[in-house]
Amino acid sequence: MPELPEVEVVRRGLQTWVSGRTIADVQVLHPRAIRRHLAGAEDFAARLGDRTVGDACRRGKYLWLPLTDTDTSVLGHLGMSGQLLVQPQDTADEKHLRIRIRFADALGTELRFVDQRTFGGLSLHENAPDGLPDVLSHIARDPLDPLFDDAAFHAAIRARRTTVKRALLDQSLISGVGNIYADEALWRARIHYERPTATLTRPRSAELLRHVRGVMTAALAVGGTTFDSLYVNVNGESGYFDRSLDAYGREDQPCRRCGTPMRRRPWMNRSSYFCPRCQRVPRTPS
DNA sequence: AACTGCACCTGGTAGC
């Protein structure tokens, strides 16, 4: 399940193996993969043809590739299960290959969008004046962005009448955080996922942000080490997921701080994992 | 306007 660190690994891969190359042709093998490109598959392919790819960019979980000499970008989101792979052209098609992009050079590789559950996809958009694809106007900066405004974040969540995990997953407040890293950061900060944001003091929200950054930076360090080949990879199975998670997926296993069995609770058609001792349920005088 | 809840997907697995 790609969140910000995994997407950043993919961005780096695209920058290394795709930026600067000129597109020869595009095959859309599943229409749902370009459903956000409203003009359809033929239009998508035609607009990419003969265009050159600029520097790979990211905000939160969104990736985009500007097309040089145009005011447009190819926007990508990996959804739940998406992968962007740079493969030798003679590699057999993946079972869930959705989009193939061939290049006009002789490097012998192509870019493939593979996605089992088809929550992700590619689309082409006009760039807004700030250079971002126009459809990203509602996506906040992510916590690894140097221009992320910690004070504004604190003020925004204090003004909301919602709970802290909802706020962490609200991409208009802070982008790039998903269910896994939200639980990890809340465990590190010893905050219960249902704590009202209005109860967070400035030091507590600062501490939470520090842990969000800490868990993402650690994941990025691990994910980054596996990426040193002709392969832009994201599969949610990096070593980080197996070895380093303290909360997510650890139901009934001892808390790594206090030994209390961790709990899982249904939450928003998902799950929240937490330590019932370290992360006390807030008393809510409604 | 701010907030809540759900549809969209498919493969793996648990249960019967």
Place this chain on the structure above:
DNA sequence: TGCTACCAGGTGCAGT
């Protein structure tokens, strides 16, 4: 064995 039910969850939008 073969069927059903459920789970994973990011996003956008309909509904309140």
